[in-house]
């Protein structure tokens with residue numbers, strides 16, 4: 001077996017006895033402490049942000065994965081066709097869908113289905129984005145909302161109405177259901 | 182019977198009681214709480230963080246615009262909030278522990294730490310003539326003639342707290358932590374005790390108050406720059422300057438042993454999180470855990486107090502005799518004739534020094550990584566023990582060859 005001889009650095013006696021490394025380390029930490037103390041007293045830009053007062057929102061990247069939400073298209077049609085793919089893919093099983101039929105007198109009767117109920121349990125959701133990725137209709141998107149809080153479990157359950165509220169409208173993308181085509 | 186009552190000095194008792202209550206409850210305990218806060222803030226700024234900065238005096242509740250902040254440093258009430266939290270937490274006693282010792286252990290860590298502050302001279306004298314008290318009052322609870330010995334005797338009882346906690350918890354992490362801690366504390370007590378022998382030889386004295394007074398007049402042990410210690414004012418006698426070498430060695434050994442004694446990083450092997458969860462207090466919760474925590478900090482304060490008294494002049498103001506000459510005010514200590522402002526200033530100086538020491542403790546903690554256990558033991562037994570012994574002989578040699586006046 002080939003042996004590899006590791007070259008250990010040769011230490012001077014003061015390094016072996018932690019004297020010079022100790023002084024070096026103390027200098028380093030003190031420099032940080034003094035720098036940050038002045039930042040703290042001077043109320044200048046700090047390394048960290050004070051969360052509720054200062055928010056990171058303007059820095060959020062486009063691919064940020066916040067709360068999942070349903071969107072409508074440019075005609076106000078619900079995009080979701082309740083295929084339930086997202087329900088099946090969702091790793092923590094946060095989504096619960098009850099599919100419903102669209103009555104024949106509806107202008108969008110040819111879409112045939114839309115969700116009767118669509119619940120996302122935000123206590124379970126892990127913001128993985130699988131639902132967005134799997135959706136064939138581009139109906140569910142992860143928005144930039146991240147401060148999802150509630151005082152009860154029921155409040156943390158986003159129902160269909162709430163999901164459309166968060167999601168809003170998205171235009172373009174899927175046009176296959178449009179009348180003029 | 183009457184003779185017995187007559188022999189009791191009621192005034193002395195009352196003053197002692199006042200001193201005990203004030204020192205322990207108004208100074209040491211708040212200081213412990215605030216050193217925890219200082220540790221959190223200091224570690225935060227070392228690591229480019231902010232630290233606890235929210236818990237303030239809630240003036241906004243009473244209609245004020247802002248909470249009080251000193252220099253923009255908020256969170257000054259954090260220790261109260263922590264204390265409240267500790268009190269409100271469930272005090273859980275696991276079923277598998279040895280109840281009696283489990284209860285006893287936290288007390289045994291906290292109590293010795295507080296007992297040792299009895300002999301700590303935290304100031305010179307307070308001249309309370311204005312309040313109709315003729316005798317100046319000594320700023321020390323018990324002016325024992327065996328101060329350092331009492332201190333070592335009592336503070337080494339602290340190891341029982343840790344051993345009992347580790348043993349009575351009846352689970353493996355606390356047990357290992359307790360074993361480590363006891364071997365570490367017992368080993369380092371030797372070098373701790375030996376390291377101050379040169380100091381005691383130089384003072385020729387075991388009374389901490391007198392040591393402080395001596396340093397006040399003749400220069401601190403580590404700063405021999407005035408009074409009898411400075412060559413220019415004692416007829417070019419370099420004895421104290423020669424003794425500076427063993428004193429420095431003593432100081433280094435004493436400080437490092439102090440770190441080991443109080444289980445602080447880099448020697449906190451008794452409670453290292455990465456290996457032992459929390460060491461000997463793994464099974465403790467609520468106020469019992471808080472007692473361990475506070476005991477550690479109290480021991481740190483007392484240790485700093487001892488280091489300050491022995492090496493850094495105790496309550497003495499640096500260059501006090503020179504300052505007095507320059508300003509016309511009296512900054513140095515004259516037995517029985519120290520004005521009230523000087524007495525108060527001495528107390529402030531003492532606590533300022535102790536606070537500086539605590540900041541140093543914290544600074545070291547957030548700089549150094551933890552040592553390995555064998556390194557720790559080797560350092561204690563193979564280096565410090567021998568070095569301390571040689572140091573005693575060195576001091577003796579210097580004292581014989583170049584005796585102090």
Ligand code: SF4
Nearest residue numbers: 090125126128129131
């Ligand atoms: S983001 Fe992930 S966890 Fe959340 S609902 Fe979508 S698939 Fe489920």
Ligand code: SF4
Nearest residue numbers: 080081083084086135
């Ligand atoms: S959101 Fe998309 S994947 Fe989920 S049920 Fe509706 S159409 Fe299907």
